[in-house]
Amino acid sequence: MPSNARLLPSNASLGDMLRRQPLFGRLDDAARNALAERFVVEGIAAGQAVADGAGLHERLGWIIDGRVELRHRDDPAVCIALGGNELFGAGAGPHDDPSAWTATAAAASTIGWLAIDELRRLCSAQPVLGYFLGAVAEAVEAPPPVDPHIGLMSRPVRSLIKREPVTLPPTATILQTARTMREQRVSSVMLIEQEHLFGLVTDRDLRNRVLAAGLDPHSSVIEIATLAPWTIEISQPAFEALLLMARNNIHHVPVLDGQRVVGMITATDLTEQHSSSAVYLASDIHKQSSLAGLVQTAARVRPLQRSLAASGASAYSTGHIVTAMTDALTVRLLQLAEAELGPPPVDYAWVAAGSQARSEQTAKSDQDNCMVLDDRYDEAAHGGYFKELAIRVNDGLHECGYVHCPGEMMARTDRWRQPQRRWADYFQRWTAEPEPLALMLTCVFFDLRTIHGQSQLLDELRREVLMRTRGNRIFLSYMVGNALTHRPPLSLFGNITTVRAGPLRDVVDLKHSGIVPIVDLARIYALAGGHEAVNTSDRLAVATQGGEISEQSARDLSDALEFLSTQRIRHQARQMDRGVDADNMLSLAELSNFERSQLKDAFAVVQLLQTVLAQRYR
Numbered sequence: 001m002p003s004n005a006r007l008l009p010s011n012a013s014l015g016d017m018l019r020r021q022p023l024f025g026r027l028d029d030a031a032r033n034a035l036a037e038r039f040v041v042e043g044i045a046a047g048q049a050v051a052d053g054a055g056l057h058e059r060l061g062w063i064i065d066g067r068v069e070l071r072h073r074d075d076p077a078v079c080i081a082l083g084g085n086e087l088f089g090a091g092a093g094p095h096d097d098p099s100a101w102t103a104t105a106a107a108a109s110t111i112g113w114l115a116i117d118e119l120r121r122l123c124s125a126q127p128v129l130g131y132f133l134g135a136v137a138e139a140v141e142a143p144p145p146v147d148p149h150i151g152l153m154s155r156p157v158r159s160l161i162k163r164e165p166v167t168l169p170p171t172a173t174i175l176q177t178a179r180t181m182r183e184q185r186v187s188s189v190m191l192i193e194q195e196h197l198f199g200l201v202t203d204r205d206l207r208n209r210v211l212a213a214g215l216d217p218h219s220s221v222i223e224i225a226t227l228a229p230w231t232i233e234i235s236q237p238a239f240e241a242l243l244l245m246a247r248n249n250i251h252h253v254p255v256l257d258g259q260r261v262v263g264m265i266t267a268t269d270l271t272e273q274h275s276s277s278a279v280y281l282a283s284d285i286h287k288q289s290s291l292a293g294l295v296q297t298a299a300r301v302r303p304l305q306r307s308l309a310a311s312g313a314s315a316y317s318t319g320h321i322v323t324a325m326t327d328a329l330t331v332r333l334l335q336l337a338e339a340e341l342g343p344p345p346v347d348y349a350w351v352a353a354g355s356q357a358r359s360e361q362t363a364k365s366d367q368d369n370c371m372v373l374d375d376r377y378d379e380a381a382h383g384g385y386f387k388e389l390a391i392r393v394n395d396g397l398h399e400c401g402y403v404h405c406p407g408e409m410m411a412r413t414d415r416w417r418q419p420q421r422r423w424a425d426y427f428q429r430w431t432a433e434p435e436p437l438a439l440m441l442t443c444v445f446f447d448l449r450t451i452h453g454q455s456q457l458l459d460e461l462r463r464e465v466l467m468r469t470r471g472n473r474i475f476l477s478y479m480v481g482n483a484l485t486h487r488p489p490l491s492l493f494g495n496i497t498t499v500r501a502g503p504l505r506d507v508v509d510l511k512h513s514g515i516v517p518i519v520d521l522a523r524i525y526a527l528a529g530g531h532e533a534v535n536t537s538d539r540l541a542v543a544t545q546g547g548e549i550s551e552q553s554a555r556d557l558s559d560a561l562e563f564l565s566t567q568r569i570r571h572q573a574r575q576m577d578r579g580v581d582a583d584n585m586l587s588l589a590e591l592s593n594f595e596r597s598q599l600k601d602a603f604a605v606v607q608l609l610q611t612v613l614a615q616r617y618r
Helices: 011-020 029-036 116-125 127-131 134-140 174-184 203-211 238-248 278-287 291-298 301-310 315-341 379-399 420-432 436-445 456-469 473-483 510-529 536-546 551-577 593-616
Strands: 040-044 049-052 059-065 068-072 079-082 087-089 101-105 109-115 188-193 196-202 252-257 260-266 348-353 369-373 417-419 448-453 507-509 585-587
Touching: 011 029, 049 059, 059 116, 079 593, 087 593, 109 116, 174 188, 174 203, 188 260, 196 203, 196 252, 238 252, 238 278, 238 315, 278 291, 278 315, 291 315, 291 379, 301 315, 301 551, 315 348, 315 379, 315 448, 315 551, 348 456, 369 379, 369 420, 369 456, 379 417, 417 420, 420 436, 420 456, 436 473, 448 456, 456 510, 473 510, 473 593, 507 510, 510 536, 510 551, 510 593, 536 551, 551 585, 551 593
Parallel strands: 369 417
Antiparallel strands: 040 109, 049 101, 059 087, 059 109, 068 079, 068 101, 188 196, 252 260, 348 369, 348 448, 507 585
């Protein structure tokens, strides 16, 4: 039990102490004096537990004097040190699983406690406190709708399999297939030959390829089957199945254990038909037959991000889901353009660059893209087609809310719509002569992912690039120098520095001061090690293989990225709730003391690893 041996302050002196507390000092004298009577004060000896588990979220703790350490149950290395006048607990953090944290007095301390109900009444009466204790203030209001997919990150695909697979041989007739589906009450049948998946037939195939086409039901079912369908491994997260369906506009995915078919999952296994659901939103995108319809459907992407933020989704999963919607819009725009212009005269790959390529998009995103054309491309014969195709897609994305790239790094720009051989020349020159413009371009075009078309056109380029950059210390040293132009906003003494002038005062740029430096570091690790991963978190996960970074440092950097990206997503969600345009400029007033401490730690991790890399490639 806490020790009361320490001399505890009276209510009168407590009111004066509240004046010096950064948050409660914003209250007027009457409100502070009334608040002083609500605090329960106790003294706690050094080494004693202050609070743990759910107790941390049942009341707000104010360190009147002394020191408190917060430690995470699953990672003892995570230790948040708090000092005098700092807050923790309800509304102040940590905001994740309360049972995972324990607060201990690092020195003899005096703690003031405010029950969560009292805190909510205070936030209701003093709206200014809601900016600092947002988690509590939001609890007073009706919560925004929750996306039904959040739990899919931790659930494996195997948990969704409800029955043994329903299969038939490829020699079966259409009539046999339809009767099997009726008897088994399923919407699809997998075609198996010698224990290998050969094809897939769904109820839509029966409707569209048989009834609507007037096909003889005694014909072989192989005539209407989807051959070599998309599949997923049984051990993968169910979230990966959601993305697979959303990106490819499919509703049935066979589940494999190695080469063996073990079951089937459908869109209804993953989600209910909510308008903000990722799978159904992607499906609606693919149903649109005009730009106006796509623009209207794209307006639901921002509510989707708000729903994900309110549900506590990780930044990693949010980025993948939001980017999947951009992918779907891009593919549909290409399909509509090809329907009007005719089939492409030669093969091409529509390639996303930057944050879309990394699957790290948020509501505040412009477009970066390019086209890799087959080397049979002839400018005189084919140039007009592909220029018009690119203009239609870039302008369509702009109408859907993904504004034109200010630097014109888009497929509509002639320079970024070239045959494969020309792209190979670009990359060779950028790595051989890394002057400032080339370094800037590498930061965009070394993060690439095929969205539509022939992916091998890009895959071959990527392999050549990684062979050229792996172990290329001269090129990498230039990349490091370029990366160091973005530094975390920390002072000489390790404190966060904010913008002090202009219309945006006392803010930090989460993107350019925190997230971009991590993206740059991860890109260098990938190029140095020859790794094909594009997503920043995925790059960090494999970065240790080349010895460029230790496992602990990779985890620290990954955690820093997740924290900074989460704060960015929440900040943008709050802006959208207020009806203002989303940006990356976070006011420290939006954060609790706990979050500000984490923000400083995240910046410190980035700063340290920038220094390490600078010394290595000096």
